Amino acid sequence: MLIADMTLRVKTEGRALARKLGLLSPLARVKGLVDRLAGRDGYERAFDDALRAEVRSGDVIWDVGANLGLYTRMFSEAAGPSGLVCGFEPVSSCFEELKRRCEGRSNVRLFGLALGDREAELPMWVATDPLGATHSLVARTESLTNQTKIDVRVAPGDALITAECVPTPNVIKVDVEGFEEEVLLGLQNAISRPECRAVFVEVHFAVLEGRGTRHAPARIQRFLSDKGFRVRWTDSSHLAARRAS
Numbered sequence: 001m002l003i004a005d006m007t008l009r010v011k012t013e014g015r016a017l018a019r020k021l022g023l024l025s026p027l028a029r030v031k032g033l034v035d036r037l038a039g040r041d042g043y044e045r046a047f048d049d050a051l052r053a054e055v056r057s058g059d060v061i062w063d064v065g066a067n068l069g070l071y072t073r074m075f076s077e078a079a080g081p082s083g084l085v086c087g088f089e090p091v092s093s094c095f096e097e098l099k100r101r102c103e104g105r106s107n108v109r110l111f112g113l114a115l116g117d118r119e120a121e122l123p124m125w126v127a128t129d130p131l132g133a134t135h136s137l138v139a140r141t142e143s144l145t146n147q148t149k150i151d152v153r154v155a156p157g158d159a160l161i162t163a164e165c166v167p168t169p170n171v172i173k174v175d176v177e178g179f180e181e182e183v184l185l186g187l188q189n190a191i192s193r194p195e196c197r198a199v200f201v202e203v204h205f206a207v208l209e210g211r212g213t214r215h216a217p218a219r220i221q222r223f224l225s226d227k228g229f230r231v232r233w234t235d236s237s238h239l240a241a242r243r244a245s
Contacts, residue, residue: 008218047238054198058082060167064115065175069101076105086166090114090152091135116154117185124152136177138211156186173200178207181216191227199241
C-alpha cells in the first residue's frame with residue numbers, strides 16, 4: 001500500500017496546486033463533458049451504482065450524514081423488511097425533513113446526532129439554506145458570513161454499538177463535509193468486525209485542505225486497507241472499500 005499511498009499523496013498535491021491556480025473547476029467541467037460524451041453521465045453515478053450493488057436484503061446499513069434521506073430511502077428499499085437502516089443527521093432542520101420523508105418506513109431508525117471520534121458537543125456550521133447539503137463540523141473560512149453556528153451532539157459509532165443503541169453495520173456510507181476521518185476513527189471496532197463488509201466515503205479534499213489536513217485522504221485509504229478492505233476510487237472524490245475475501 002505504500003505505492004498507493006504515495007500515489008494518492010501526489011494526486012492530492014496536484015489537486016491543491018490546481019485549486020490554488022484556479023484550474024480545478026475548469027478541469028472538472030472538461031472532465032464532466034468528456035464523461036457525458038462517453039456515456040458516463042452523472043458525477044456520483046459510479047459511486048451510487050457501487051452502493052446499490054453492495055446492499056443486500058437483511059443488511060444493517062449506516063447512513064452517516066443522511067441529510068434529507070436520498071440514500072436512506074434507497075437503502076431502506078434495498079435492505080427490505082428484514083434489514084435496518086440507521087440514519088445520522090445532526091442539523092435539526094434537515095433531521096425534521098428526514099423524518100418526514102422516511103415516515104412509515106419500519107426498517108429505518110433515525111438519530112439526530114453526528115458521528116465522530118469522541119463524545120462531545122461541537123459547533124456545526126450551517127449554510128444559509130437550512131435544508132442544504134453542505135452543513136459541516138468544519139468551518140469554511142471563505143464563506144463564514146454565509147454560515148450560522150449551532151452546537152450539536154457528537155458520538156463515536158463504536159460507543160453507540162457498545163451501548164446497544166444500534167447494531168454493527170454491514171455497510172457504511174459516510175458524507176460529512178470534511179469530518180470523514182473522525183467518523184471512521186470512531187468506528188474502528190465496528191469496521192474491524194467481519195460482518196462489516198463495505199465502507200463508502202465521499203472525501204472532501206478542499207475542506208480537508210482548508211482545515212490543515214490535506215493528506216487525510218491518504219490516511220483514510222491506509223486506515224481502511226489496514227482493516228482488511230480493498231479500496232478503489234469510483235471517481236476523484238468517492239472511495240468504495242470492500243472487505244477482502
